[in-house]
Amino acid sequence: MIYVFRHGRTFEDGEQSYDLAPNDDPPLTEFGLEQAKIAGHYCDSFGYPVVCGPQQRHRKFAKQIKSEIIFDEKLNEGGELFIRPNSIMVTSNGVLKKFHGHVNCGNLCILDNNGEIHAWNIKP
Numbered sequence: 001m002i003y004v005f006r007h008g009r010t011f012e013d014g015e016q017s018y019d020l021a022p023n024d025d026p027p028l029t030e031f032g033l034e035q036a037k038i039a040g041h042y043c044d045s046f047g048y049p050v051v052c053g054p055q056q057r058h059r060k061f062a063k064q065i066k067s068e069i070i071f072d073e074k075l076n077e078g079g080e081l082f083i084r085p086n087s088i089m090v091t092s093n094g095v096l097k098k099f100h101g102h103v104n105c106g107n108l109c110i111l112d113n114n115g116e117i118h119a120w121n122i123k124p
Contacts, residue, residue, distance in 0.1 A: 007057040008032025035106030036064035042124035052090035085113035
């Protein structure tokens with residue numbers, strides 16, 4: 001299976017949010033870090049490699065899942081979701097929207113190893 005997370009929240013409550021460009025690199029908020037910890041607990045027993053985009057919001061989220069992470073530029077905002085069997089991936093909404101549709105911050109999509117969607121935009 002492939003578990004794909006959208007990074008945690010990067011805008012504070014009441015702050016005007018907007019679609020991030022590939023070079024935008026805001027940090028996770030405290031709530032975004034909490035979302036990452038929840039993802040880490042969800043994935044505790046998987047033993048899969050964690051692959052993430054290069055942005056700090058991707059890296060910090062991914063590090064809450066596993067300390068060793070693999071970076072892949074394709075998972076940057078505006079990139080393409082690729083199929084990496086038996087993995088956990090952390091990316092941005094722009095990548096996920098291109099693949100299938102919007103995903104809320106900190107939420108999860110589950111695909112089989114052929115890329116067939118089993119769940120989309122669910123809470124871990």
